[in-house]
Amino acid sequence: MFYSGIEPAPADPILGLTEAFRQDPRPEKVNLGVGVFVDDKGTTPVLECVRRAERLLWETEKSKGYTPISGPAEYGAAVAHLVFGKDFHGIAANSVAAAQTPGGTGALRIGGELLKAFRPGGTIWMPNPTWGNHPGIFAAAGLASRSYPYYDAATRQVDVEAMCAALEKVPAGDVVLLHVCCHNPAGADLDAAGWARVGDVAAKAGWLPFFDFAYQGFGVGLEEDRAGLLAVMQKAPEALVASSFSKNMGLYGERVGSLLLVAESARDAQAGLSQVKRLVRVLYSNPPKHGAALARMVLDDAELRKLWVQEVEAMRLRIAGNRERLVDGLARRETGMDFSFIARQKGMFSFSGLSDAQVDFLREQKAIYMVKGGRMNVAGLLSERLDYVCDAIAESLKI
Numbered sequence: 423m424f425y426s427g428i429e430p431a432p433a434d435p436i437l438g439l440t441e442a443f444r445q446d447p448r449p450e451k452v453n454l455g456v457g458v459f460v461d462d463k464g465t466t467p468v469l470e471c472v473r474r475a476e477r478l479l480w481e482t483e484k485s486k487g488y489t490p491i492s493g494p495a496e497y498g499a500a501v502a503h504l505v506f507g508k509d510f511h512g513i514a515a516n517s518v519a520a521a522q523t524p525g526g527t528g529a530l531r532i533g534g535e536l537l538k539a540f541r542p543g544g545t546i547w548m549p550n551p552t553w554g555n556h557p558g559i560f561a562a563a564g565l566a567s568r569s570y571p572y573y574d575a576a577t578r579q580v581d582v583e584a585m586c587a588a589l590e591k592v593p594a595g596d597v598v599l600l601h602v603c604c605h606n607p608a609g610a611d612l613d614a615a616g617w618a619r620v621g622d623v624a625a626k627a628g629w630l631p632f633f634d635f636a637y638q639g640f641g642v643g644l645e646e647d648r649a650g651l652l653a654v655m656q657k658a659p660e661a662l663v664a665s666s667f668s669k670n671m672g673l674y675g676e677r678v679g680s681l682l683l684v685a686e687s688a689r690d691a692q693a694g695l696s697q698v699k700r701l702v703r704v705l706y707s708n709p710p711k712h713g714a715a716l717a718r719m720v721l722d723d724a725e726l727r728k729l730w731v732q733e734v735e736a737m738r739l740r741i742a743g744n745r746e747r748l749v750d751g752l753a754r755r756e757t758g759m760d761f762s763f764i765a766r767q768k769g770m771f772s773f774s775g776l777s778d779a780q781v782d783f784l785r786e787q788k789a790i791y792m793v794k795g796g797r798m799n800v801a802g803l804l805s806e807r808l809d810y811v812c813d814a815i816a817e818s819l820k821i
C-alpha cells in the first residue's frame with residue numbers, strides 16, 4: 423500500500439507548537455511560540471484599516487476572476503514604494519519588479535527557485551541563528567546552504583566583526599540572506615554602521631543579497647526599518663527581497679507577500695519577473711486575490727493608510743511595553759540573571775537565553791510554550807499572565 427510505507431513526519435518546530443498548544447487542556451497555558459501579535463485580551467485582531475478596506479471591497483468588487491500570475495501591477499507598485507521608499511533609484515529607473523506571493527514564505531521559496539534556475543551551483547548563506555523555516559525553504563528549492571556568524575550570545579548583540587569577516591569570503595556567485603529588521607529569532611539587528619559595512623562587503627565580494635523583510639514597521643517604524651536595506655543597496659547593484667503583510671497588516675492567514683527583484687536595468691528586472699511568472703505558473707498558477715486587494719486599498723487610500731500607520735505604531739508600542747514589563751517582572755524575582763537585554767531587542771521575538779531543558783520545563787510543567795533555542799514571542803504576553811510567566815521563568819532558571 424502507498425500510505426502504509428510512509429513514516430509520519432515530525433511536527434513543525436514553530437507551527438507544530440501551536441497545534442500542541444491548542445490541544446493542551448491546562449487553563450493556565452500561555453503561547454509564546456509562533457510569531458503572532460495579540461492584544462492584551464489575547465486576540466489577534468483584524469486591523470481597523472483592514473476591516474474598512476474589506477467593507478469597501480465587498481461593496482465594489484465585481485469579480486472573483488483570476489489575478490495575474492505575478493499579482494496586479496498596482497499592488498506590486500504600492501509594495502515597491504513601501505519597501506524601498508519612493509525616492510529609491512530603482513523605482514524611477516523601473517529596475518525594480520514585484521510579484522505578489524502567498525506570504526513571505528512564498529516569496530522566499532519562489533526566490534529560491536529563481537536562484538536554483540539561474541545561479542546553479544550557488545550556495546545561500548544564512549545567519550546563525552535564523553528563522554527555523556529558512557533552511558527547509560531553500561533546501562526544498564534545491565539550493566545548497568551554509569551559515570555565517572551573526573548573534574553573539576555573550577554580548578546578546580550582532581557580532582559584526584565575525585559576520586563581516588565571514589561575508590568577505592563568500593564567493594561572488596553565492597547569495598547571502600539578510601534579515602532587514604527584527605531578526606527572527608534573535609531580536610538583535612545591525613546598527614547603521616554595521617549595515618554600511620555589510621554594504622561595503624557586498625560590493626567588494628560581489629555576492630547577491632536576498633533580504634527577508636517580514637517585520638517592516640515592528641522595529642523602529644515603517645520608513646526607518648528599511649534603512650539597512652537601503653544602505654546595502656547604495657553599494658550593491660542587485661538584490662532579491664521577500665516582504666510580507668502577515669505581521670504589519672495582521673493578514674497572517676490571508677497569505678499576502680511579495681518577491682521584489684532589484685536589477686541593474688528595466689530590461690533585467692522584466693526578464694527576472696518573466697521567469698518568476700513561469701515558476702509560479704507551475705507551482706500554484708497565480709496568487710490568492712483577497713488579502714492583496716485589501717493591502718493595496720490600505721496602501722493606496724490616504725485615510726486608510728494613515729490609520730494603518732497608527733495601528734502599526736500601536737502594535738509596536740505594545741510589544742515594546744511588553745518587553746519593559748517582562749524585564750521589570752524578572753528583575754523583581756532576583757533571578758541573578760540580567761534580562762535587561764530583552765528591552766533593547768526589536769520586533770516580536772526575544773532570544774531569552776533559556777536552554778532547551780528550561781524551554782521543555784516551561785512547556786511540560788507550566789504550560790508555557792516557547793520555541794526550542796529559547797525564542798519567546800514577546801508579542802504574545804498578556805498583562806494578566808505576566809506574573810505567572812515571570813514566576814515560571816524564575817523557577818526554570820533553577821533547574
Ligand code: LMR
Nearest residue numbers: 436437455456457553606
Ligand atoms: C514565526 O517565526 O513564528 C512566524 O514567522 C510564523 C511562522 O510561520 O513560523
